[in-house]
Amino acid sequence: MSLLIKFESKSARVKGISFHPTRPWVLTSLHSGVIQLWDYRMCVLLDKFDEHDGPVRGICFHHDQPIFVSGGDDYKIKVWNYKQKRCIFTLLGHLDYIRTTFFHNKYPWIISASDDQTVRIWNWQSRNSIAILTGHNHYVMCAQFHPTEDLVASASLDQTVRIWDISGLRKKQMPGGGVPSRPTGAQQAELFGQPDAVVKHVLEGHDRGVNWVAFHHTNPILVSGSDDRQVKIWRYNETKAWELDSCRGHYNNVSSVIFHPNADLILSNSEDKSIRVWDMQKRTSLHVFRHENERFWVLAAHPSLNMFAAGHDNGMVVFKIQRERPAYCVSDNMVYYVKGQQIRKLDLTTNKDVALCKLRHPQPFMQPYFSLSFNPAEGTFLLTSRTHNKDLCAFELYKVPTNSDGSTEAACVKSTGINALWVARNRFAVLDKAQNVSLRDLTNKELRKLENINTAVDDIFYSGTGMLLLRNDDGLQLFDVQQKIVTASVKVSKVRYVIWSKSMEYAALLSKHTLTLVNRKLEILCTQQESTRVKSGAWDDDSVFLYTTSNHIKYAISSGDFGIVRTLDLPLYILAIRGNVLYCLNREATPVEVPIDNSDYKFKLALINKRIDEVVNMVRSANLVGQSIIGYLEKKGYPEIALHFVKDEKTRFGLAIECGNLQIALEAAKKLDEPAVWEALGETALLQGNHQIVEMSYQRTKNFEKLSFLYFVTGNTDKLVKMMKIAQARNDAHGQYQTALYVGDIEERVKVLRNCGQTSLAYLAAATHGYLSEAEELKSELESRQQPVPPIDPQARLLVPPPPVARLDENWPLLASARGAFDAQLLGLGGQSATNRAPGVKPTAPAFAAMEDDV
Structure with a gap:
């Protein structure tokens, strides 16, 4: 078995570690002086805090406030607010390096251990020192509060562990167990004269300096780690303390040692580059996890989860020491799973949860069952347990009687094998350590080995009756047990689980x-x-x-x-x-x-399967709102559906333009009232032949040139005359002349040319169009200026536009947006067809286009 590593960080040497009690965060204090905040679930660095001068050794999250405390070689204790991302205050008093800092579980206290041979207790609310614990005659390497009692334990290089009684301090500082009292002058003077903190026990037994000490969470037991390479377990009561036993196995200084929060285990790490797990009852080493090239310096446990972290020379590793996934399987409406020493059954129809039988060979804490396979025809179970040592992998075959209850031990046959699962009502397949797959009967008798498997199999998965999925280095192969052939294969690396649909x-x-x-x-x-x-x-x-x-x-x-x-x-x-x-x-x-x-994926599924009624009902219920669903609909080519979810006018306008819904686009444009919006609306409306909206768009953007041409092509001469007057008022000679051309107003054109100083052109226009009096007047003007009079072309044609046959008030159907069946239902139009499209023109809204085609 190896560490189940969840996260690794690379950094300078890690000297302190603290888990956040509720969030997936871990703090590391580094020898470089930086404090790092990591999210070990997402494997990202969240923040850095860098105010200490020199290494930071002590670090601790508060259990419910957004603060943490750190202590460094600059003799300073700093309290930080990680929400504000800053140090909120500094506590001064120690005269040498600070080794550890911890919060009290209940009171507003911080405990610190220092190379100045003292332990100090601070009140972080009043921001002052409330007790100094003296007595050690060498560096104090670690000091911790008891989880529930008025006790403190300290470990020192003077080779002793001390247990201190701080009940006097608690009574003075926290009368009635409530809010701390503000100390008076008299009380302040008595602070170090009275026995607020007294040595209760001095534990001697280590041959060299002690680096770490930790209380057990419930029992009156301590554990300590020392430079003598031993882990010692101590017991104490009101009157005495004594050594229970020593755990030997490390071959260098033991840096840190802790109790497992949920099991009778001790974890320790050392400068010998290993983490060891010890059985607290037998005092024996269960597992050794080695890390190449890096010495370990600190160890921390999560306060509630099965999660640990160890700091080493080049970073930190977050790990578990046992698998936490329960073994279970599902058969129709029944769920079978292993809990503790029982196989249990959960009926999904009635929610009834009952114990079926008691396991004969329950797995140890650190090696829970890996998988469970159930045979409903025979009422038999296959339970598999795995380790990294293939020789120790095994499976158990349980036959559960029909009248069994949770206290009954079922008949069990145990055998070696990496995996075992049912392939028929009276046959199961076993993968052995030699990577061979064999078939066995209900008595665990081997019937035959599977042949024609041309690859090394490292795992097997259920794939229906008489079928197996075989995993190899390249992927999976679907193997027919009866025909002895591979029927299909897929390249997917390192598959752990295969889950089949009901069909x-x-x-x-x-x-x-x-x-x-x-x-x-x-x-x-x-x-x-x-x-x-x-x-x-x-x-x-x-x-x-x-x-x-x-x-x-x-x-x-x-x-x-x-x-x-x-x-x-x-x-x-x-x-x-x-x-x-x-x-x-x-x-x-x-x-x-x-x-x-489930509305999100139900909606997408209805769209994919074109179940229009379902989509309409979901839209009407308006349960789906958000940018993700809007983006999805737009990406998949359903902008007209997305339109019904959008509240933002700009997004609403864009979608309306995309699906050609001019009415909604017009409403949004009126609210936005931006030139770019009106331009886009005018362009789309022109494509659809809606000249009324085009007119409004040109009016809003003051695009007089396009507006004049629009009036010209629609035969609106009255408005053309108005446009000509507007151009005159704006001193827009070009616009005025062009509009005069559209209207056929010769006098206006001559007037514009004359006013612009184009006398020759004015003369030609007047003479060509038969305005003789104006022509003579202009000719005299040219001669008086001694300018040449241009000759009149006898073949010239008059530039007078034909009058419109009929004024166009209705829109013309150049391109109509297609209305899908979705729109029809949403608008209550039933299945009525939309406006006809021009032949050969693709609709702008493709949603459900296949369902609305006339062909």
């Missing part, structure tokens, strides 16, 4: 950080990469796969759509999905019902 049509392949959905032929449908570990999953009735990661419940649709259902504080293992309820197991193997909102 066996789809399978989910779970790797460490990857989810792959395949069909029965092992053809890959979609793949999703996760930043955290993929834990478990189950299929719902619509073939949507719901799965859990370390911190989320997510969904995957075989079409390639993924999304988040909800966040998780702690990992859960999904058993089954019933409606909008997930049935799960937590790490304590306790069934948990988790309500979920």
